[in-house]
Amino acid sequence: MASQDIIRRSATNSLTPAPQVRSDKEAVAKLIDVTTCIGCKACQVACSEWNDIRDEIGHNVGVYDNPLDLTAKSWTVMRFTEVEEKGKLEWLIRKDGCMHCADPGCLKACPSAGAIIQYANGIVDFDSEHCIGCGYCIAGCPFNIPRLNKEDNRVYKCTLCVDRVEAGQEPACVKTCPTGAIHFGSKAAMKQLAAERVEELKTRGYQNAALYDPQGVGGTHVMYVLHHGDKPELYHGLPNNPTISPTVTFWKNIWKPLAAVGFAVTFASAFFHYLTVGPNRVSDEDEADKLPKSDDATSAKSKKLVSNKKRGITDDKKTE
Structure with a gap:
């Protein structure tokens, strides 16, 4: 996307949009209905194909998860969980990947200017050219999503197919889903669709069905429709109330400004010493x-x- 669409950059003095930022960009969102997902992994393959990333072939005995976790070359994975509720065994499946938080902890934690950016439509993207491989974004993410590539010492994650979205297309995973479990559009439209789906699920006996759009991170641009909306942790540890780590808040709001003040005081002291003592010293x-x-x-x-x-x-x- 163009620079006019960027509203936030990591490690900059201000997180407010620049005057030239376009104001007509509508917030977008991806809605994942886990109740209609069959775990076919077509979305995994589409993500790999479109982004030209190839992970190593794993051999996992006794589980359907492959790979077992997100990696720098696997930006989305299927999570399979067996849960027993009220004496009934349920097979819960969830597509895992970046949630594209409205208030991204990764961006706030990143110390490298411009390594992480947020667009006006809500997409959070990584610019590998500015990444220094410190891993602070990994610690700052409440969903444990970013992954460090040991080959080039850069961090990677789902980009929500920002290049496709810019061209007016839907993300690759949305296009390839055979059951229509993944939807994409404006966030307002996706929330409306989710509300309708939740009401339908309640009529089918899932009284706790709900939309997962956690406000602890300002809401997300990747949302879920869950059967058990009151227990998101059942879906392979989906956080119940994710928030930005206090460590990140301390680093950004307290420690970093204090460090800047300390540096300024040290520089001023050295300059004053030079003015008062330096010229008078005789060898x-x-x-x-x-x-x-x-x-x-x-x-x-x-x-x-x-x-x-x-x-x-x-x-x-x-x-x-």
């Missing part, structure tokens, strides 16, 4: 040159006296 050679000129022997003796004076040695001490 041994300069002091010796100020003495009356004489023959070589006398000159050598004078320089020796100056040197002894600097070291605190006098003729009286030498006599003792």
Whole structure:
């Protein structure tokens, strides 16, 4: 997307949009209805194909998860969980990936200018050219999404197919889903669709069905329709009330400003010391040159006296 669409950049002095930012960008969102997902992993394949990323083939015995976790080359994975509710065994499936928070903890934690950006439509993207591989974004994410690539020491995650969205297309995973479990559009439209789906689920006996759009991170641009909306943790540990880590808040709001003040004070002290002391300091050679000129022997003796004076040695001490 164009620079005019960027409303936030990591490690910048201000998180407010620049004057030239376009104001007509509508917030977008991806809605995942876990109640109609069949776990076919077509979305995983589509993500890999579109972004040209190839993860290593794993061998996981006794589970359907493959790969077992997100990696720098697997930006979305299917999570399979067996849950027993009221004596009934349920098979809960969830597509996992970046949630594109409205208030992204990764962006707030990142110390590299411009490595993480947020667009006016809500998409949070990583710019690998500015990534320094510190991993702060990983610690700052309440969903544990970003992954470090040990080959190039850069961090990667789902981009919500920002290049496709810019061209007016839907993300690759949305396009390929065979059951229509993944939807994409304006966030307002997706919330309306979710509300209708939740009401339908309640008529089918899922009284706790709900939309997952956690406000602890300002809401997200990837949302879920859950059967058990009161227990999101059942879906492979989906956080119940995700928030930005207090460590990130302390780093950004307290420690970083204090460090800047400390640096400024140190610089000012060094500059003041230079102005008051630096120009007045005289070396041994300069002091010796100020003495009356004489023959070589006398000159050598004078320089020796100056040197002894600097070291605190006098003729009286030498006599003792």
